[in-house]
Amino acid sequence: MLKMPQAKVTLLTIILVVIFLGAVYAHATFLQPPSTPPTPTPTITPTKTDQPTQEKQPPKESEVYGDEDKQVVINYDDVLVVVNINSNISMDVGQYFASQRGIPNINLAHISAPTTEEIPFTEFNETVRKPVERHLIENNLTDSINYIVTTKGVPLKVRGEGIKARSASVDSELALILGADQSEIGNAGSIRNHYFAEKEHFSHIKHSQLKGHPSYLVTRLTGYNFTDIKNLIDNAALAVGTAPDGVFIIDVDPEHGYKPQGVGLGNRWMQSAYQLLKGRDFTVNFDNTTTFILNQKGVMGYVSWGSNDHNCTLPSDQWNHTFKPGAIAELYVSTSAYTFTTGSTYWQSLIADLIHDGVTGVKGYVNEPYLESVAHPNILFDRYTTGFNLAESYYMASLQCLSWQDCIIGDPKTSPYQDVETK
Numbered sequence: 001m002l003k004m005p006q007a008k009v010t011l012l013t014i015i016l017v018v019i020f021l022g023a024v025y026a027h028a029t030f031l032q033p034p035s036t037p038p039t040p041t042p043t044i045t046p047t048k049t050d051q052p053t054q055e056k057q058p059p060k061e062s063e064v065y066g067d068e069d070k071q072v073v074i075n076y077d078d079v080l081v082v083v084n085i086n087s088n089i090s091m092d093v094g095q096y097f098a099s100q101r102g103i104p105n106i107n108l109a110h111i112s113a114p115t116t117e118e119i120p121f122t123e124f125n126e127t128v129r130k131p132v133e134r135h136l137i138e139n140n141l142t143d144s145i146n147y148i149v150t151t152k153g154v155p156l157k158v159r160g161e162g163i164k165a166r167s168a169s170v171d172s173e174l175a176l177i178l179g180a181d182q183s184e185i186g187n188a189g190s191i192r193n194h195y196f197a198e199k200e201h202f203s204h205i206k207h208s209q210l211k212g213h214p215s216y217l218v219t220r221l222t223g224y225n226f227t228d229i230k231n232l233i234d235n236a237a238l239a240v241g242t243a244p245d246g247v248f249i250i251d252v253d254p255e256h257g258y259k260p261q262g263v264g265l266g267n268r269w270m271q272s273a274y275q276l277l278k279g280r281d282f283t284v285n286f287d288n289t290t291t292f293i294l295n296q297k298g299v300m301g302y303v304s305w306g307s308n309d310h311n312c313t314l315p316s317d318q319w320n321h322t323f324k325p326g327a328i329a330e331l332y333v334s335t336s337a338y339t340f341t342t343g344s345t346y347w348q349s350l351i352a353d354l355i356h357d358g359v360t361g362v363k364g365y366v367n368e369p370y371l372e373s374v375a376h377p378n379i380l381f382d383r384y385t386t387g388f389n390l391a392e393s394y395y396m397a398s399l400q401c402l403s404w405q406d407c408i409i410g411d412p413k414t415s416p417y418q419d420v421e422t423k
Helices: 014-030 088-099 121-138 170-174 226-239 264-279 353-356 379-384 390-396
Strands: 065-066 070-074 079-084 108-111 117-118 146-149 157-159 218-220 247-251 283-287 299-304 323-331 361-365 400-402 407-410
Touching: 065 170, 079 088, 079 121, 088 146, 108 121, 117 121, 121 157, 121 170, 146 170, 170 218, 170 407, 218 226, 218 247, 218 390, 226 264, 226 323, 226 353, 226 361, 264 283, 264 299, 264 379, 299 379, 323 353, 323 379, 323 390, 353 379, 361 390, 390 407
Parallel strands: 079 108, 079 146, 117 157, 146 218, 218 407, 247 283, 247 299, 299 323, 323 361
Antiparallel strands: 065 070, 361 407
């Protein structure tokens, strides 16, 4: 409120004039717009088309996805990103992912490790495991982190040493740090995953104290090059909360049979996945002929025997599938994550080719895992399409994935089917 001047006056007319002018000034001031308009909160609007990703400013706290009526808010404060300071691409990927997801700087663990894809266990222990553990402990992040994301340029495989040791993926060893089974890291064989087939969201505080459970869910951001990895990160953001309507490709090889033991189990899991998805009115291309499926468009889920299909005659870089944002895949192939190096000549299908074609999430293996260790597609697609995120879905679908050969690629919190809450 404007105050009247305190000066003494003697004429009534002067007083009335002053009152009138004050009222006019107050009215004019009230009508003026604010000098600086408010800055809108940055958002990503999901789309069901394969449009190019729009650049945006990094958010301050959580990622907000959706339109004005419905939004999904995903907080990345419980994600630790591991970057190798000796690798330019590792630094670039880590920085891009952190900026796009609003991940705080304290959640970036910088290690100084070799840039080779494979390292011996002693080197893994000193240059990867211990620095990551130290970062978590010294920054009081041990209990607040649920997910660890490694990046291209961080070693991929651990080479076993000694008669009790066996090769494993770096990521599957990191899944056990600071947990009930951390003493098993580097030992021969795998640990049976008791998070398998569960139907509850993951929590480090709860599950790390239970034998046979992962301490952290570990995924990796990798591919042949930075462009492939950037597309993977961007497609994960485009997909959140959109409930995409793409097709699920389930390519059975009938020559493996359907016996409830041995390789026949793989086909039975595929049959179960088909029945589940059809029961929920998803579009499914279920092929149990001797034709290996190629050239599919708008793929949301994919599973096949890959190079282990008797009828697959082309390398994986010639399958020519087009994936929708948020799409996930699984190959029944022994060493599908053996390398992510451009130009590699390899005799088995490589998941790096699926990443290059646009898949958002996929699991592969750095060495022979045996069939029981692959992600069971009936469980994988069930969890993913009912709102669990990418990391939870793959870990729930994998019986043997701890201190073993597994490598899960993608943003761990990719959630195309997460419930969309109305504001």
